[in-house]
Each structure stands twice: as structure tokens, then as C-alpha cells.
Amino acid sequence: MGSESVYIVIIFSFQTLIGTLGNLFLLGKYIFLYLSGHKTKPIDLIIMHLIVANLLVILFRGVPEILAAYGLEDFLSDFGCKFVYYISRVGRGVAFGSTCFLSVFQAITISPNNCRWTELKLKFPKYINTLTTLLWVLHLLLNICFSVSLTMKLRNKNVTSKIDFAYCSDPNTKRGIYTGHAVLTAIFDVSCMGLMLLACGSMIFILFMHKRRIQHIHRSNHYFRSSAETRATHSILILVSIFMFFYFMSCIMQIYVTFFHHSRILLFTLDAFISACFSTVCPFVFMNCGHCVSGICCFYGQRNRVT
Structure with missing residues (x-):
């Protein structure tokens, strides 16, 4: 095993173990609370779907x-x-969609009652199970065509059109399949990102406007709320910033390996790590x-029911 392979083993082992x-741990916490x-x-429910999707991506x-x-x-x-790559792609898509649902749900939850989303605030929680189920079905169907041509690692060097992954090959690479799948995935990704x-x-x-309204009030409970709002805002910014950074890095890698046939195996390995x-x-x-976000949502939900 060469030095390059040693580094790959160490990096992926650390990432897989920690992730x-x-x-x-987080999934066990929710299961314990449920039991x-x-x-x-x-x-x-949204976070649990996100956790399951994360595990699929990391393991597969x-x-x-x-x-x-x-x-x-x-x-x-x-x-x-076929199965390993298919499940990893499904997990990646569901993780993306769940993150989008999480952001939308939080925005609806903390919106004031005089907002145009008041009716949606009452209806949206009822459709969470339906939406997450549709999300899984969508990506189970969307990623079928992308994995059907994958085979075990080929040793035939004369197949010039193949794409070599670290552990699989695609001997019948068709640019149309990859391009079509990339376009469909891009449409979904852009919609969710927006x-x-x-x-x-x-x-x-x-949260900023609420903080401005209460900053002149000096009671301690309002100071606590202001602090909670600040932490919630920071957590949202951190989560979205991390997601966008790794997402765009992954997009760059996937565009390259999709449209260039002679991509090195190391690029696919790097794409797997970034993904x-x-x-x-x-x-x-x-x-x-994350508990700050949940807490601020609960606070706003209670306040809106009272007002």
C-alpha cells in the first residue's frame, strides 16, 4: 500500500468514525426521547430524516x-x-432536501401572526411526514438511471470509454445519461438552495427586528430571549454556510468528473470525501x-399562541 493510499485510509477512517x-449519538437521543x-x-422528524440520510452518505x-x-x-x-453508489446518491439528495425543509419550517415557525404565512404555519407541520416520504421517493427514482451501468472494477485497459472509480467502473459511459442526471439533479438542487x-x-x-424591539427593555427574561435569538441566528448562519461551502465544492468536482472522461480516480475519491x-x-x-434553534422556535410558537 503506497503512501497515497495510507493517507486515504487515515482520512476516510477518521471521517467515517467521527461522522x-x-x-x-444524535439519533439515539431522539429515539430515547420518543421511547x-x-x-x-x-x-x-425532519432532523431524524436528515440524520439517517447523513449516515447513508458517510457509510456508503x-x-x-x-x-x-x-x-x-x-x-x-x-x-x-450499483447498490452502494445508488444508496449514497439517495442519501445525499435526501440530506439536501431535509436541510431545505428544516430551514423553511423554522422560518414559518418563527414568523409573526400578522404574516401572510399564518395559515401555512398551522398546516405545514401536518404535511411533514408526507413531504419527507415524497423526498425519499423522488431520490429513489431520480438516481436509478445513474447507477444501472456501474459494474465491478474492470481490469481491461482496452476499454477506452470507461470511467474508473476507486472500487467500480462504468464501461458503457454515455454522456447523455450523466448530462441528463446532472441537469435533473441541478434543477432540484437550485430549487432547494433558493x-x-x-x-x-x-x-x-x-430575529433581528425582534431584537431591536426589545433592546430597550431591561428585564432579565428579555435579555435571555435576546441571547437565545442571537445564538439561533448564529447557528443558522453556521449551518447554511457550512452546507453551501461543501455543496459548491462538491458541485465543482461533480461537474468535472461528469463532463471529462479521462478523470483520475483520485478526483472521484476527493469528491467522495467532500460529499x-x-x-x-x-x-x-x-x-x-441546534437546541437554541429548537428553543427559539418553541418560544415563538408559544408567544404566537398567546398573542
């Missing part, structure tokens, strides 16, 4: 890369190649300040 433990009889809030992108870097040959069959940015922008504006970065960092953002 898996972080997401499992303890606590009522599950709609925001908790990281573990095969580790095994391939170790030098194991043909550890995946044709079906295994909704997410609008939702986060509205949340920041609402799993957000899923690895995400649970720790929630652990550090």
Missing part, C-alpha cells in the same frame, strides 16, 4: 473508499457497485447550538 458516531414518551415535534461513500485504498480487489460485485436561502434570510430578518463532509459536521452543529 457515524456523531449522527448515531420515554416525549411528544415528537415536526422539527424533530467512506467504507468502500477505505477498502479500495487498502488494496482489496473485487470486494464488490456488479450489484454491489428556498433555503430565502428561509434563512427571513429568519435572520425576523461526506457536511454529513460529518452536521450533527456536531446541532449538538452545539
Whole structure:
């Protein structure tokens, strides 16, 4: 095993271990609360779907890369190649969509009662299960065409049109399939990104305006609310900034490997690492300040029911 492979094993092992433990810990927390009889809030359901999608991305992108870097040959069959890459793509799409739902739900929750979203505030939580189910179905269908031509690693060097991943190959590369899939994925991604940015922008504006209204009041409970709003705003900015950074980095890599046939295996490995970065960092953002977001949503929900 060369020095390059050693670095790949170390990096992916660390990423897979940290990301898996972080997401499992957060998922275990929600499962424990559910089994303890606590009522599950709609925001908790979205976060649990996001956690499951994160685990799929981390495990189905990281573990095969580790095994391939170790030098194991043909550890995946044709079906295994299709299944592993398919599940990782589904997980990536659901993680993206869940992050969008989370941002939109928070924006609706903290919006004041005189907002035009008042009716939507009452109806949206009822459709969370339906929307998340449709999200899974959409990506289960969308990513089928992308994985059907994948096979186990080919040793035939005469197949000039193939694409080599670290552990699989695509001997019948058709630019139309990759281009069509890239266009459909881009449409979904751009739509979600636009909704997410609008939702986060509205949340920041609402919290900022509320902070200005109460800054002249000196009671301690208002100081606590102001502090909670500040932490919630920071957590939103951190989560969205991290997501956008890794998303655009992944987009650059995917565009390159989609439209250039002679891409090196290392580029696919780098794309796998970048794709799993957000899923690895995400649970720790929630652990550090995600409760602030949930708390501020609860505070606004209680305030709006009273007023």
C-alpha cells in the first residue's frame, strides 16, 4: 500500500468514525426521547430524516473508499457497485432536501401572526411526514438511471470509454445519461438552495427586528430571549454556510468528473470525501447550538399562541 493510499485510509477512517458516531449519538437521543414518551415535534422528524440520510452518505461513500485504498480487489460485485453508489446518491439528495425543509419550517415557525404565512404555519407541520416520504421517493427514482451501468472494477485497459472509480467502473459511459442526471439533479438542487436561502434570510430578518424591539427593555427574561435569538441566528448562519461551502465544492468536482472522461480516480475519491463532509459536521452543529434553534422556535410558537 503506497503512501497515497495510507493517507486515504487515515482520512476516510477518521471521517467515517467521527461522522457515524456523531449522527448515531444524535439519533439515539431522539429515539430515547420518543421511547420515554416525549411528544415528537415536526422539527424533530425532519432532523431524524436528515440524520439517517447523513449516515447513508458517510457509510456508503467512506467504507468502500477505505477498502479500495487498502488494496482489496473485487470486494464488490456488479450489484454491489450499483447498490452502494445508488444508496449514497439517495442519501445525499435526501440530506439536501431535509436541510431545505428544516430551514423553511423554522422560518414559518418563527414568523409573526400578522404574516401572510399564518395559515401555512398551522398546516405545514401536518404535511411533514408526507413531504419527507415524497423526498425519499423522488431520490429513489431520480438516481436509478445513474447507477444501472456501474459494474465491478474492470481490469481491461482496452476499454477506452470507461470511467474508473476507486472500487467500480462504468464501461458503457454515455454522456447523455450523466448530462441528463446532472441537469435533473441541478434543477432540484437550485430549487432547494433558493428556498433555503430565502428561509434563512427571513429568519435572520425576523430575529433581528425582534431584537431591536426589545433592546430597550431591561428585564432579565428579555435579555435571555435576546441571547437565545442571537445564538439561533448564529447557528443558522453556521449551518447554511457550512452546507453551501461543501455543496459548491462538491458541485465543482461533480461537474468535472461528469463532463471529462479521462478523470483520475483520485478526483472521484476527493469528491467522495467532500460529499461526506457536511454529513460529518452536521450533527456536531446541532449538538452545539441546534437546541437554541429548537428553543427559539418553541418560544415563538408559544408567544404566537398567546398573542
